[in-house]
Amino acid sequence: MREKVLPVLSVLGIIVVIWYAAAVWMNSTWVYDQAERAGTTVSFAEMVPQTMAQDRPLLPPPHQVVKELWKGVAGQAVTSKRSLVYHGFVTFRGTMMGFALGIVMGVALAVSIVRFRVMDMSVMPWAIISQTIPIVALAPMILTVSNQLGIDNREVPKAIISAYLSFFPVLVSMVKGLRSPDAMQLDLLRTYNASESETFWKLRLPASMPYFFASLKVAVAAALIGTIVGELPTGAIEGLGARMLIGSQFGEPLIMWAALFASAILAGMLIVLVGTVEQVARRRMGGPA
């Protein structure tokens, strides 16, 4: 445990130091401007403290972000519109919906691609092309189309945008996983006169599971990004994405940074969650403990 924690903490320490230095450097402009307007001068020693507690800093120093984050998490009722727990939950819910949809889409497409050659030739290239389109360009279109179709619920286009990003890693890994059994394994089942579906359920699907779980960690992170992007242009007033947009539009960098960190924490929690599910599944499938 200690060997794991120490390197992580060292890197964190370095980041904090660089961050403080950058905050002093970037926020000093404002301090010098103020001094010039007042016709006074400030020394370096006087300037530094003034960069640490501005209302609208260019780059908020870590302690300000932590304070704002704490205020957002613990400072209010979780049902409040100012609570980061509330917004985080909205984003979490959207992520889970998109993640689930992405898994279903990815697995279904992978199965049909492995099963039918024609799907392999027609769908696979499009799946790859789909990922080259910037999601920020596509998100407003998805929203407009779903509005046009009479879907008022904002959760639906958000989940679609999220699934659009998260299905791809699942698809690629599952195609590889379902094709991972070698010729010998397939020959063995042929000597048993096994049917195509028996080969799928007894060999291909279980053999693909390690690939599947490896892809989930990538997919859940993609789903979160998709959800946040989906919260930006949709006129959403809820969710961490909306919070970031509000912070940026109203010139409240502290709100933006707190939301940014909240989403990073959420991402970490999601990855730990997926990792735990993976471990449980691996134990149940007889892997070494």
Added chain:
Amino acid sequence: MAAGAPVIEAKGLNLTFQTGDGPVHALKDVNLTVNRGDFVSFIGPSGCGKTTFLRCVAALEHPTGGTLTVNGMTPDEARRKRAYGYVFQAAGLYPWRTIAGNIALPLEIMGFSKAEQAERIERVLELVELKGFGKKFPWQLSGGMQQRASIARALAFDADILLMDEPFGALDEIVRDRLNEELLKLWAATGKTIGFVTHSIPEAVYLSTKIVVMSPRPGRITDVIDSPLPKERPLDIRDSREFIEIAHRVREGLRAGHGDEV
């Protein structure tokens, strides 16, 4: 079917693969009869078609000429009747199944009841001396034990022909000797017909009642030796005069096959 009746009959068997470099004669004019209860070894250098012949018998390859019957049927029909168990060079156990679960695999596909599965698993585990290992996972077993488990898997559904493609090729010699001894015991206990592909002359001579010597390009049979060794074979039979004579004849056969090329 009576003991000694023909089980596998090949007449004028040909198999040509079409490759980018032109046709490859994997098998050319192969004639062979394997009788019930025989232990037949196929020996020869790489590319002599020994594995290909075994795969033809198992209907994993399809000959391009000649006739091949298994129990009087085509290999495909025989496969549908589950006439043989196949053991590959690698054990190929599913890592997500226990040893018992792996042995249950063919039984599940062939529709045996749960009770019958359990009974058969117990029986074959005992046959390959893995009693008590049913609940272990493959990674908990040594390479030799894994290969024994894969033999148990091939025995579980009572196919009367056992086809083994270099099953001990990846194991060290000490383990190999032991498994050879066990395989002979197993063969005596079950009376199965065994087709066994190998690279090793001592292994072929020690195990077989019939040794088929093959040579490459095109793959063909150069010699068929009916072994005069008794059915009961302790390991030290390998120092006997008969044993050395047969081994010598196999070596001559292999050399003659190679001589053609030069």
